[in-house]
Amino acid sequence: xxxxxxxxxxxxxxxxxxxxxxxxxxxxxxxxxxxxxxxxxxxxxxxxxxxxxxxxxxxxxxxxxxxxxxxxxxxxxxxxxxxxxxxxxxxxxxxxxxxxxxxxxxxxxxxxxxxxxxxxxxxxxxxxxxxxxxxxxxxxxxxxxxxxxxxxxxxxxxxxxxxxxxxxxxxxxxxxxxxxxxxxxxxxxxxxxxxxxxxxxxxxxxxxxxxxxxxxxxxxxxxxxxxxxxxxxxxxxxxxxxxxxxxxxxxxxxxxxxxxxxxxxxxxxxxxxxxxxxxxxxxxxxxxxxxxxxxxxxxxx
Amino acid sequence: xxxxxxxxxxxxxxxxxxxxxxxxxxxxxxxxxxxxxxxxxxxxxxxxxxxxxxxxxxxxxxxxxxxxxxxxxxxxxxxxxxxxxxxxxxxxxxxxxxxxxxxxxxxxxxxxxxxxxxxxxxxxxxxxxxxxxxxxxxxxxxxxxxxxxxxxxxxxxxxxxxxxxxxxxxxxxxxxxxxxxxxxxxxxxxxxxxxxxxxxxxxxxxxxxxxxxxxxxxxxxxxxxxxxxxxxxxxxxxxxxxxxxxxxxxxxxxxxxxxxxxxxxxxxxxxxxxxxxxxxxxxxxxxxxxxx
Numbered sequence: 001x002x003x004x005x006x007x008x009x010x011x012x013x014x015x016x017x018x019x020x021x022x023x024x025x026x027x028x029x030x031x032x033x034x035x036x037x038x039x040x041x042x043x044x045x046x047x048x049x050x051x052x053x054x055x056x057x058x059x060x061x062x063x064x065x066x067x068x069x070x071x072x073x074x075x076x077x078x079x080x081x082x083x084x085x086x087x088x089x090x091x092x093x094x095x096x097x098x099x100x101x102x103x104x105x106x107x108x109x110x111x112x113x114x115x116x117x118x119x120x121x122x123x124x125x126x127x128x129x130x131x132x133x134x135x136x137x138x139x140x141x142x143x144x145x146x147x148x149x150x151x152x153x154x155x156x157x158x159x160x161x162x163x164x165x166x167x168x169x170x171x172x173x174x175x176x177x178x179x180x181x182x183x184x185x186x187x188x189x190x191x192x193x194x195x196x197x198x199x200x201x202x203x204x205x206x207x208x209x210x211x212x213x214x215x216x217x218x219x220x221x222x223x224x225x226x227x228x229x230x231x232x233x234x235x236x237x238x239x240x241x242x243x244x245x246x247x248x249x250x251x252x253x254x255x256x257x258x259x260x261x262x263x264x265x266x267x268x269x270x271x272x273x274x275x276x277x278x279x280x281x282x283x284x285x286x287x288x289x290x291x292x293x294x295x296x297x298x299x300x301x
Numbered sequence: 302x303x304x305x306x307x308x309x310x311x312x313x314x315x316x317x318x319x320x321x322x323x324x325x326x327x328x329x330x331x332x333x334x335x336x337x338x339x340x341x342x343x344x345x346x347x348x349x350x351x352x353x354x355x356x357x358x359x360x361x362x363x364x365x366x367x368x369x370x371x372x373x374x375x376x377x378x379x380x381x382x383x384x385x386x387x388x389x390x391x392x393x394x395x396x397x398x399x400x401x402x403x404x405x406x407x408x409x410x411x412x413x414x415x416x417x418x419x420x421x422x423x424x425x426x427x428x429x430x431x432x433x434x435x436x437x438x439x440x441x442x443x444x445x446x447x448x449x450x451x452x453x454x455x456x457x458x459x460x461x462x463x464x465x466x467x468x469x470x471x472x473x474x475x476x477x478x479x480x481x482x483x484x485x486x487x488x489x490x491x492x493x494x495x496x497x498x499x500x501x502x503x504x505x506x507x508x509x510x511x512x513x514x515x516x517x518x519x520x521x522x523x524x525x526x527x528x529x530x531x532x533x534x535x536x537x538x539x540x541x542x543x544x545x546x547x548x549x550x551x552x553x554x555x556x557x558x559x560x561x562x563x564x565x566x567x568x569x570x571x572x573x574x575x576x577x578x579x580x581x582x583x584x585x586x587x588x589x590x591x592x593x
Contacts, residue, residue: 015401019420022436023466030431030432041438043438044442090329106580108329109583115525117541118568121544121560131352132351134339225426229428239549257434272430276431280430283428
């Protein structure tokens, strides 16, 4: 028993110390910081000035922050719907008995292992490029000159260009999660219903979908966590300065605290902390709501 | 032979029924290939050819010098070396830190076990914005951002710390699936629990260790936000941030072919890992994703 205790300490301590240093302590400090006016991020707690919920109030009253939250919401909702539908569609097709399943699956997941900077550059500099880009050239060759003339990364189209490119990279991951859920459904159910004359869409509606609630929950949670951290894509689509089309809360926070502040008037790291707390809250709310709405799939097979 | 004929006919008919499915997946896959293939081709062309729309024709042959130029004059070699160092050292340390912790959490009942596990799972959902400001504050107060060597060490510590929850939880499920009869046999032979872990359990967990290490390596290689904040000088930047500053300076250099070469250089290591290990990675995603 005594030997066990040393083993406990030696084995657990490094992981727990790192966990406390990188997660527990910073989280609490961020929450506290969000209630203070902190002029310099490096200053100690003694120099902070308590302001209560002033930071949150001032964020809500800042139109750029409101825009960034609205952009995040659009990315989360519209992007989420697009990604989830494509991911589910691909997962169903992959598990419908097609050949080369592993090949298709591997290629569709591949964008997830590519550096987001590299992937976004491929989209911006190749697909959307107004001079030699894929869209422009394709539309030109099809004789659709009005479409070919569109600059996909100008401020009118930027948001949708960004969202589309982002979704392309995200489908693979969520497809794998859906696919693992579908694979767990006993094959006999499909066989039996095929014998009874059910079509593929009918099978999907009455077998696959009801039994997928667990993975739907996982997917929504993971999608929300990644959406909240939306940053690189935004930065790459607006290299020079933050634009209202592409700004997200994390970009706003970055500019507020670290930025070459061409958009930020007031130096206050407490505002940045408040952004962090709000984003954390968003994840928690989504998590609680999905858990309430979607019942666990404790169905007996 | 008799059986195989009707079977074949049925499967062919099935393929026709699945045609829309094939079509959708093939189009998507084709687009992925065009996207990466074109960038690869452009990385061997000249900027002038790219602008003329001749990236795929190579009228003046393959220009390997794009790579040489990106590698040497654009600092890509430095970024590459940094990333390689950060990713491999952090990945190794993560196994060293998390495997013992995961083992203890999977094997022993004690009152903090469940709370620790749940907080690790919860931490996987914590956005980086919630932890970055205090980390930056503390690190600057400790004067750690003044010297290259301390920045490098700091990056490694942070990469390890950030990935502790995921790695531990992943390995925990792996250890739980190992039979405890090995330890019982070792205990009867008088082997201490600590020794049992290092000599028997850790080698048994090797498949899980490899999978989680692949993930950690790829994640750290691609990590962007934290490096952007902490690794500000060119000498300590990893590839993702380095590539960004390179693209940023494109406005002045106008070397598009070189930029595409840099994109390929950044993309290649994880891509090569993926080509060889995609099945393992995909299996790991579905195992870990459900837990998360």
